[in-house]
Amino acid sequence: MATADDIDLRRQITLVELVDRVLHQGVTLNGDITLAVADVDLVYLGLRLLLTSVGSLEEAAA
Amino acid sequence: MDDAGRVGRYVYGVAPVSAGAPAPQVPGIDPAYDVELLERGSLAAITSRVRVTRLSPDGDDERLIELALRHEHVLESFLAAGLSVLPFRFGTLCSTEGDVARLLETKEPALSTALAAVDGKLEVGVRISIDRERVREAILDADDDLRDRDAQLATLGPGAAHLRRKQLERILDERVTQEASRRAATMLDELSSGASAARSAPGRDAAVVESSYLVPAATVGGFVERARSLADERGVLIDVTGPWPPYSFVEFEADGDR
Numbered sequence: 001m002a003t004a005d006d007i008d009l010r011r012q013i014t015l016v017e018l019v020d021r022v023l024h025q026g027v028t029l030n031g032d033i034t035l036a037v038a039d040v041d042l043v044y045l046g047l048r049l050l051l052t053s054v055g056s057l058e059e060a061a062a
Numbered sequence: 063m064d065d066a067g068r069v070g071r072y073v074y075g076v077a078p079v080s081a082g083a084p085a086p087q088v089p090g091i092d093p094a095y096d097v098e099l100l101e102r103g104s105l106a107a108i109t110s111r112v113r114v115t116r117l118s119p120d121g122d123d124e125r126l127i128e129l130a131l132r133h134e135h136v137l138e139s140f141l142a143a144g145l146s147v148l149p150f151r152f153g154t155l156c157s158t159e160g161d162v163a164r165l166l167e168t169k170e171p172a173l174s175t176a177l178a179a180v181d182g183k184l185e186v187g188v189r190i191s192i193d194r195e196r197v198r199e200a201i202l203d204a205d206d207d208l209r210d211r212d213a214q215l216a217t218l219g220p221g222a223a224h225l226r227r228k229q230l231e232r233i234l235d236e237r238v239t240q241e242a243s244r245r246a247a248t249m250l251d252e253l254s255s256g257a258s259a260a261r262s263a264p265g266r267d268a269a270v271v272e273s274s275y276l277v278p279a280a281t282v283g284g285f286v287e288r289a290r291s292l293a294d295e296r297g298v299l300i301d302v303t304g305p306w307p308p309y310s311f312v313e314f315e316a317d318g319d320r
Contacts, residue, residue, distance in 0.1 A: 010301065015127065017187050017303045022130040025309035026151035027075070027176065029165070 071156040072112040073165070074136045075149040075307070076173050078181065079106045086139040091132045092116045097139075100159065102166040105173055108140060108147065109162055117155065137307040141184065141279075148177040148314075149307040176314040183258060184282050184305035188289050190249060191269040192242040196297030201237050208234065242298070246270045249292045249300070256285045261310050274310040 072091050085099045090110025099106040140147050156162045202209050215223050254260050257275035265272045277285045282305045293300040
């Protein structure tokens, strides 16, 4: 039987997998056609914070 | 440069131009604008207008996740309509519609090749982790020698018991790690046979390994079920995610146009 904690953990894993793919994978373009998103460094910084907090959540659940 | 109020063109990915399924009606990453297809030759850019300032999460994780979900939702809507997509990474923004068209024209060969590699296929994520305590028990159950040594600890004086226990724990710890890698490798092998391609990386946190599989859309349901069924009673846990757009199987080199 899946407990509420299990379901929450699973949701967290899915979220990490999602953010990981959308932000880190896929076609990456450089150059004059595309604008750089001004806050791209902030995006990655934010992601690291997110992954860190999910990581500690998993350890707590283990 | 003042970006306030500026509207750009966000690009989610590229799809093949098809006379078949119509493009789904779906809100874009900026909910004020729906997604449109912009076609050039055999390629269609999946795109929408976006107020540029809306793309900045300002260090807010919740906001970032919402944006990532919107990006994902657009691509999933295309997959659900039976269309193939070559996903772009989050944050691909062009200034104008003309720039999106120019992007398709100048990158056509590389985009077509990358799209062909994932045409009709989806990605499934498989994350294998172990319950070390249960694997340890299974090893002790199966190994008379280790079990005897464990039992003998109770008969020793406290000093000797402490040293022997540390020694035994070190051996057991190593065995648990070996056993976990062995069983994970067997499972990954088994899954590979149902996939067109696979990528694996060492797991983060408690995971032993994290893999992505590129699977034909027609068989993805069976693949997911099979992956889930590989979890066992002896402490191997499997989390299956997806199907995703084939993010991890994009083979596209930005050709030094920095």
